[in-house]
Amino acid sequence: MKELTIDYLRNLTELDFRNHVGLVLTVGEKGSETLIAVGRFVRLAPDADEAEVAFTVADKYQQRGAASLLMQTLIRFARACGIRKFVAILLQDNRAMFKVLEDSRLPLRREFEDGNLRVVLDLGEQARVALERGRAQSLSVKAAALPIASAWPRTGYAH
């Protein structure tokens, strides 16, 4: 994309925390924080129980658990907002993103669509059980590789 249009900027920044939820991870001190990762979901239609989920992690901080950490928090938000399915559209060779989705340990279905991979994750009852069974614990160990003081409280909200 060569130009950031007003509509696209609005789309990225005007979150309502029900239909569009975004979370960021930052490192550094207050006042000089650097944003290292963004994860968001957008409900696919009004009243739909499906949302599209996506992540971006700065190159330097990839493969250290950032997206996986955001994923677990987004799952909690999504369930609280009545979302029961996450849909992710990715390039077929995007191993990293597929691993993030697979690592959530949620029931997963994949379909090929227009040359891309469409992955559907079930956030139903099994998501609640998986979250309660200490997935957060293994993630917090992995997140220790990130220079954030404490993974959960340092998860910021992108308004």
Ligand SMILES: CC(C)(COP(=O)(O)OP(=O)(O)OC[C@H]1O[C@@H](n2cnc3c(N)ncnc32)[C@H](O)[C@@H]1OP(=O)(O)O)[C@@H](O)C(=O)NCCC(=O)NCCS
């Ligand atoms: C995809 C992306 C968000 C993953 O973020 P991340 O913070 O690096 O992911 P994590 O560190 O949580 O990694 C989760 C798993 O994927 C694996 N992984 C990460 N990067 C990988 C890579 N380049 N190749 C293979 N596996 C990879 C990790 O080893 C980890 O596996 P493990 O649990 O067995 O250790 C990041 O690579 C990115 O921003 N890519 C560009 C944008 C993009 O493709 N977004 C997805 C569109 S929806």
